[in-house]
Amino acid sequence: MIVVKWIPYVFIAIGLINIIFPATGRFWNIGWQTKAAKAAKPGETAVLMSRIGGLLALGLGLFLLLYL
Secondary structure (H helix, E strand, O other), X not given: OHHHHHHHHHHHHHHHHHHHOHHHHHHHHHHXXXXXXXXXXXXXXXXXXXXXXXXXXXXXXXXXXXXO
């Protein structure tokens, strides 16, 4: 039961990181696979999708925190 209590906080933290630092979220996703990906800058669409994913994760985390 203790595990369920911290899951919303994980979603909120991941969501905030993706909203504030979208390039970091991209690095966690695909940047670790090659060294060249670290030097490449993400495009505008990738940054936008990272922020949208962050908003969804933040919303899910808040929903779980408030209603579970």
